[in-house]
Amino acid sequence: MKETIEQLVKTALKNLGLPEVSFAIEHPDDVAHGDYAVNVAMVLAKQAKLNPRECATKIVSELERTLPSTISKVEIAGPGFINLYLSSRYFVDAVSEVLKGGKGYGKNMQFSKDVWAIEYASPNPNKSMHLGHMRNAITGIALCNILEANGARVIREMVDNNRGIAIAKLMWGYLVAAKKDGVRVGNASYWQSHKSEWHTPESRVLKADRFVDELYVKGAAECENSENEKKVRQLVVDWEAGDKVVWDLWETVLKYAHDGQAETLSRLGARFDYVWHEHEHYEKGKQYVESGLEKGIFKKLPDGAVLTDLSQFKLTDTVVQKQDGTSLYITQDIALTDLKKIKHNANHLVWVIGPEQSLALQQLFAVCEQLGIGKREEFTHIAYGYVSIKGQGKMSSRAGNVVYVDDLFDEAKTKVESIVKERIGEGDPSLIAEAVAHSAVTYEILKVARQKDIAFDMEMALSFEGDSGPYLLYSAVRAKSILDKAEKAGIKASLEKVDADIAMVERMVARYGEVVARAGVEMAPHQIALYLIELSSAFNSWYGNTKIVDAEDVHSPWRVAVTASVRIVLENGLALLGMKVPERM
């Protein structure tokens, strides 16, 4: 519709001999101002020094000659807005398209030429996932779905940072602190021949990643003693040398870490087309450093370290290779960026990573451009704000206020379960509870613009009233139950609208496609979240004072059709955010 209006106005300008200008087409806040408002007269007035209302009058009289049947009325209002009112014909068409489109409804092809490789989640194996990781995963999931709905081919990627000193600390912690009898053994060979003497997550009755988390903390604490630290560093050296025993130990602890995290990730709804394992590419970065030195892009410092020259990008320089010749984070990221591009033939690479990495990523992008790996426009850092706990500030293990994803979900689920039992009476409420809890938590994160910090409010997230994920699910479930009732009553959806009045819910349904397109361009999942709340609210308000299923009422078949379209749009929109609508709740 937006394009139609744009064309109409452009043609009108041409016919009137007015200059071509860029103008905005938007939905007025107040429906009394029509469905669309065009500010072209005001823009023109500025350029051509005309009176905006006179200008608008001319344009309107021109528009009125060519009005399609989907627009019922054009009006001038306020300082010179041209307001367009859509006809009920338009809404009949819109609802009909939704019903025809079903699950596929709402997609567009604006990014159909693009391949996006999106890296998100990438938790460190030595830690359990907390609220910060959760925001990353939830944001990444939604972003991938949204870009796909805009026609892009999306590769979902994760990086497994499975080597280095942190993993060595974990290995050490496991070695010295996980023996069942509590005896401290710092000898990997002994462990290898007596594995059954060591704890497993099962024997500790812990989720695998929590088991790992605990041992990592112990390993890290051990390193305060320099003797122990030496041994941990030696583990890194031995691992790099391919020591069989150390590799066995490494594989053992990593398996626990991955198993635990895979569970949490799948609970969040994360899935991946490809996982990059650090140990497979971390050494490849040095070649890029060599080639950068040859090309004169990098320079060697007197002490042997290699430094960038990013003055042309107005960025501070950074070291890409240590003086001892070993690599840094950025070193392997250069290699990985090239690998990603080659592997997927992607023309857009996205990093969903916290804002503290912002400078490092700008530097990476700039270096990749210098090295000819790709242009900076191809690389996007999707940062997101920090998550703290309301009333307690920043999460830190020292303050003991770290909220783990699993604990949060469990708490939400327990609460939902008791409500569900009361409401549906029978059956296994566990699946419903998981879906509802997931929606509550997800919505709490996604309703906020990505870059803003969130002080996570447990009470709010678990309140389920008004502006909440469960409210969205509830609306969809209720639409379904109304449709079931209509079916029993023998009322079939019909695309014949009897009256000319247009309800807000009909307007909202018709806007879904625009919202998806906007969320794609802005990479803004919260646009979808907020739209769904508006749609739900319009729907709830509508059925609150309108009888939908009524065999006596000639309006009923159309209303059933609208309800069906609401159900579809809600389901599709929720799917973009990674949420699933249960049958009942």
Next chain:
RNA sequence: GCGCCUGUGGUGAAACGGAUAUCACAACGGUCUUCGGAACCGUUAUUGCGGGUUCGAUUCCUGCCGGGCGCACCA
């Protein structure tokens, strides 16, 4: 010091340069002879401060003030 992000009712948020700044929570009052009350209807209350650009600024520019993050051989 420099750079990036951020500041909207009591609270949490929205507003792609537009009209009377929207929504939810909380508070208060109402709806229950219900297509499912996780609902609906109503009342109260908001753009950090100063300047600029503009017909029009929460939005853009600029200077303060407050919050967060980062700034070369850590990961």
